[in-house]
Amino acid sequence: xxxxxxxxxxxxxxxxxxxxxxxxxxxxxPGCGLQRSIISLMKGDLIVSFKxxxxxxxxxxxxxxxxxxxxxDFKFGASAIKFAFLGIAVIVLISYIYKIYNHQLTA
Amino acid sequence: MSDEQQNPPRNxxxxxxxxxxxxxxxxxxxPTTPPPFQQPPPFGQFGGMGGQQNLPNATxxxxxxxLALPACCFYGIFGLIFGIIAxxxxxxDIKKYQLNPTMYTESxxxxxxxxxxxxxxATILSLLFxxxxxxxxxxxxxxxxxxxxxxxxxx
Numbered sequence: 001x002x003x004x005x006x007x008x009x010x011x012x013x014x015x016x017x018x019x020x021x022x023x024x025x026x027x028x029x030p031g032c033g034l035q036r037s038i039i040s041l042m043k044g045d046l047i048v049s050f051k052x053x054x055x056x057x058x059x060x061x062x063x064x065x066x067x068x069x070x071x072x073d074f075k076f077g078a079s080a081i082k083f084a085f086l087g088i089a090v091i092v093l094i095s096y097i098y099k100i101y102n103h104q105l106t107a
Numbered sequence: 108m109s110d111e112q113q114n115p116p117r118n119x120x121x122x123x124x125x126x127x128x129x130x131x132x133x134x135x136x137x138p139t140t141p142p143p144f145q146q147p148p149p150f151g152q153f154g155g156m157g158g159q160q161n162l163p164n165a166t167x168x169x170x171x172x173x174l175a176l177p178a179c180c181f182y183g184i185f186g187l188i189f190g191i192i193a194x195x196x197x198x199x200d201i202k203k204y205q206l207n208p209t210m211y212t213e214s215x216x217x218x219x220x221x222x223x224x225x226x227x228x229a230t231i232l233s234l235l236f237x238x239x240x241x242x243x244x245x246x247x248x249x250x251x252x253x254x255x256x257x258x259x260x261x262x
Contacts, residue, residue, distance in 0.1 A: 021182060025243060030236050031180030059177060066173055070166055070218075078217035081169070085225045088176060089232050 012039055027104040030096045055091045062088060161215040162204060168197035168222030175229030182240055183233040190229035197223025 016036070021029040037053035041060070049056055062084050069077035175189035200219035204211050247254045 019180060021240065025247060029180060029182070029240075030232075031177065034177060034180070055176075062173060066169065070169070073214050078169075078214070078221040081173070082221045082224050085173060085176070085221075086228060089228050092176065092179070093232065093235075 009039060009043055028096075028099060030092060033099075054095045055088050058084065058088050058091065159210060159212045162200040162211050162219050164196040164200050165215040165219040165222060168193045168200065168226065169218050170222075172197070172222045172225030172229060175226060175233070179229070179233055179236060183236040186229055186233035187237065190226045190233055193222050193226030194230055195226075197221075197226060 013036075019029050019032050022032055033053035034056060037049045037056040040049040040052060041056060046057070062081065065077075065084070066081055068074070069081065074080070171189045172193035175186045175193060178189050179186035197219045201216070201223060204216045204219065208216075
């Protein structure tokens with residue numbers, strides 16, 4: 001099992017879905033990095049995962065919380081989901097602008 | 108004037124008993140007051156036997172609205188589709204709840220509102236990205252040299 005896991009992640013890392021936008025235009029789309037980030041998260045690398053795509057960890061937490069909310073019906077669950085979603089959208093937007101501005105433009 | 112005359116129940120099977128009820132003069136009242144909500148829910152109708160039920164699409168709207176955010180890959184198209192579907196489902200459920208609030212549960216109404224807002228945010232974000240992509244593509248087609256100078260190309 002321990003020997004199998006790295007090869008599974010290697011296989012996963014070699015078989016990511018390619019972003020069509022990045023393939024044709026050479027720079028990232030707003031979702032680029034999500035798959036690499038999830039693989040890093042499965043390996044347990046929180047910092048690397050954050051560097052690939054900062055919104056992954058809050059997004060996964062939000063999805064888990066939504067499942068719990070739909071099951072157990074928390075009192076403030078719906079408004080909490082709303083604000084968390086808004087925060088994640090802002091994270092996606094800011095991280096995308098930061099990434100394009102700092103890593104993909106030629107200075 | 109009874110309560111029922113002011114506010115005729117729509118789609119009510121009880122209505123069939125008195126089909127000759129005049130409708131004409133009531134429509135000429137001009138701006139009427141909003142329909143009073145304190146009338147009891149139509150018992151005997153579909154699902155109205157005392158217990159409240161969940162709004163039909165609240166959960167779907169919420170889940171789609173949340174999934175619309177990671178679906179912004181692929182030119183933002185999936186994010187746009189999911190977001191618009193969540194927005195429309197949430198909006199229709201909110202209307203359904205406001206027509207007779209006693210029939211549906213409060214929590215599912217909140218879920219529908221959250222789903223509508225999540226769908227709205229995702230739609231706006233996807234639209235922003237799509238506009239950005241269209242500008243990029245137009246720039247790459249019309250000014251390829253400037254594009255190559257500006258962006259690090261294939262590497």
